[in-house]
Amino acid sequence: MAPRTIIDKIWDAHVIAIREDGDCLLWVDRHLVHEGSHHGFAQVRQRGAGVARPDLTFGTADHYVPTRPSIAVDPDSARMIRQLTENCAEHGVACFGHGHARQGIAHVAAPELGLTLPGLLMVCGDSHTSTHGALGAYAFGIGASEVAHVLMTQTIWQSRPKRIRITVEGVLGAGVTAKDMALAIIAKLGTGYAAGCAIEYAGSAVRGLSVEGRLTLCNLSIESGSRLGLVAPDETTFAYLRGRPYAPQGADFDRAVEDWRQLATDADAAFDREIAIDAREIAPTVTWGVSPEQAAQVGGLVPDPADVSDPTKAQAWRDALSYMGLTAGMPIRDIRVDRVFIGSCTNSRIEDLRDAAAVLRGRRSLVPGLVSPGSAGVKRQAEAEGLDAIFLAAGLEWGGPGCSMCVGMNGDLVGAGERCASTTNRNFKGRQGKDARTHLMSPAMAAAAAVRGHLCDVRELMAEGQS
């Protein structure tokens, strides 16, 4: 057989039928549903149909669950949460609803429960489903009609994507994280570069990431426009998965590992595009605009639209600076923040919280902020390690697990005109609240911004901590 990429190997293993036009009907191994899946369930009901494989479908409440005890749940959000539980119960689908010990953001809970495995094809009605690629799964977000289709048939129609390999070689410097790697990639390539493509992340710097780091990297794949991003499973992956509740156990696990080792891209397999990035060129990175590609190293300046020759792009930059209330040419580190948010499917895992706590330990935040662990499991682990006490002592709020202030559907919003240092994934206009201004960055960088009250290079605080 001709050499194949990991993308092709997983694809080929899921093809049920090929249509004349080349589209394939693919088998779905895992379908994650959340409160927003109500449109999909409604379509199933309209057809008088049922859920084909409830045993491969898992529900978790994340988008609308309250994450701050101080904020009352509004009736509409309560209805959304209840509707998920009811829809799952009606169709015999396991549901980690609000208050469940396994509840969490779908893209945080599923990997930690061992629902995400190498070689699986996974879908969810959420664009950040690409996250699960970190464990070598072929995972992508779908819309409500497709949610309904998967519920009814456990399959999905797809066209074979173009394949891109992004190879990051070298070692990331101290204070530089997977978030910086992801933002640097998007800033370099632009949000439209990988439209509709599948990305394999490779190279020693990617291999060097923990599973948590890989989850962050793959999470942001969608922000480059790609359908999905993945990392070939290796010893790091297998060590992470061993013993997780839904993963195979004992001898079954060992047999699975033998299969999973075969998934890696063959030596001579061809990609449609190859990108090489030097890890040494990646520094702590923040966004300054209203698209994830509008990002720059924290030591730099807010860019000047006058330097852009393309008039449409220049206008987009002027518009972004106006919305963000920034002046071209000002040092990025002079940008003052009003609050911080540490959480979301991008950066709410235990390592993220450890990174933030390491910066905040023994320090005070100059601005209010919320820390929201990604799952009930992460919350328990963080509290066992005493991280909650560090955040509280720094003056931040310690919340519950959910999507929270990343998208604000549960009422946790950034106020109009307020500027938030945020570990989330989208700095779109109004994303965290109407007229809210979002700067994306790593958990350590958000913690550093909290301590200084303005954007700053976390490496300065790390040096201070050592002296």
Add this chain to the structure above:
Amino acid sequence: MIALTTIEASACPLGLEHVDTDQLIPARFMQTPRAKGYGGFLLHDLRRDASGALRPDLAVNDPRYGGAQIMIGRANFGCGSSREAAVYVLADAGYRCVLAPSFGDIFSSNAVKNGVLPARVGAADIEALLADPVVLAGGAIRVDLAAQTISVGNKSIPFEVRADWKKQLLNGWDDVDLTQSYAQDIAAFAARDKAQRPWATPRAG
């Protein structure tokens, strides 16, 4: 799904790039049952100024394009989240087609599922359309899906669309009906796969 063959209607020259799904419909409206209609949420926050008044400088607020069924955007239209509501707002406001040089991947797939054509038009042609006097005056233009052309006055502009989506839209096909015709293949695959990849079945947890 209703078949889409030709559209003859005015076009809204929105002309913005990176119109993300949070702009198309802010998240706070997404609890609404579809039956209530989503048209009023289209670009809800973008169309209003700080006081809540409709911005006169935005084409989508211009009465000349009140009956538009075609939206003209710039690059990366519909980027962002998987929310199908970003298409519901367009469909419920009467739009059946979006013209742009490029689209968000999930958005364009969602559009087709709702009978909305995501037509890829070259960047230079988009600029020409945005400046065209017929378009600007709110005159009708014609989109012919079978021929993959847009007619404006006596000009003809080509567009691209994935072949499978074109067929689906032209015929008004529904995915679920099509898939159910493969029921035997699906059952055979599931049985074979269970033996080949026993680890793919989740443990009882």
